[in-house]
Amino acid sequence: MSIRLESVDVRVGETHALRDVSLELDARTVAVIGENGSGKSTFARLIGGLVPRTGGRVDVLGLDPGARSATADLRKRVALVFSNPDAQIIMPTVKEDVAFSLRADRLPSAVVATRVEDALARFGLTDLADRPSHDLSGGQKQLLALCGAFVRDPELVVADEPTAYLDARNARLITGHLLADTGHRLVLVTHDLELAQRCETAVLFADGKVASTGDPAKVVADYEAVLSC
């Protein structure tokens, strides 16, 4: 089982963001849908190790994201992509930003250079390698964020509304990369119900609880029913 939650509670300040959530997810691609404030992003941040749980048990790829001892391993195996690409770009040029993802691994510089070049080529960023990262368009920035995540060869990619700020063409490009079967698992938080149905399984969050899970078409239909009330 790649992701397992047992009776998980998460409180963020006064907000009870997740309440008694139990889930078992083993599909390669998982869509997470729900209204704003329903707990989707908290779930993504929880399995990415950015938010601590206040109760229950969490297992991601056999690791406990809340345990300090698991942090280094979690960072190697789980990559996160957020909606705002500006906040994900650290280094001033495209190539350096991608290389930054490998910095913690202390790899030989020749290995880093090869992996960075491969990743840039894979995401069509080779021609932009020396461009200032913050001067890129929104779509290019999100591609760069994705490239920075994938250069680590993660087993699991957690993407929190990665196409929120993008036009249709760039959104399609980004989702194409995310959904492509390149050996990684994907947890995709999205408001795009068509996109959710392209995943193997889906989870619907409502008021911090799991309202529905399973076949994406069924989960989306459940969500549509809630929306029409």
Place this chain on the structure above:
Amino acid sequence: MLSLYRPGSGWLNRVPAGPKMLLFIAGALGISLLPSQWWAGGVALGAAVLAYAAADLRDGALGLQVFAAQVWAVRWVILVTAVAQLIFVGLEPAFANTCRITAAIVFAGLLMLTTRVTHLLDALERGLRPFARVGLRPDRVALMLTVTLSTVTVLGRLARDIRDAQRARGARSSLRAFAVPFLVAALKHADDLGDALNARGVR
């Protein structure tokens, strides 16, 4: 915002980051030790122009086009410095001090123009390593400086967005109306950046 790395094969681009950083620190220190007199302002600016000319930047104007762009990028810093100095210390020291500050900034700009930040980061980490014995984390210090550099650009964009939003709503220029949303946006960015650093393996 000063321009960042400019790919090239000039001799200054090829000098290793560590010695180059030391050279520029020495240059900036030399400029800061000049007296507050007319000639010192000229010497400081002259040294900066010469450094750009000698840097082999290949802009078709002996580095002067790049130099002018760098000075233009910090025009507000120059203006504020000059006005404040004029008010408090008089014409000659104001001229000399403004020239010295401008020269020091564009000197730093030349270092950034000819050195990849990754190489600066590595050099800084190596240089700070001896201080690890007294509890300093060289990797953290180097990273902090890098993140600061990249954040300046983002904050500039946030400020522009907030000003545009205010204009779109017909608001007049007001420090408070600008400062509050800017602070909120900057803090939100800091939160997001923290998450992004964490997500990319920075502990």
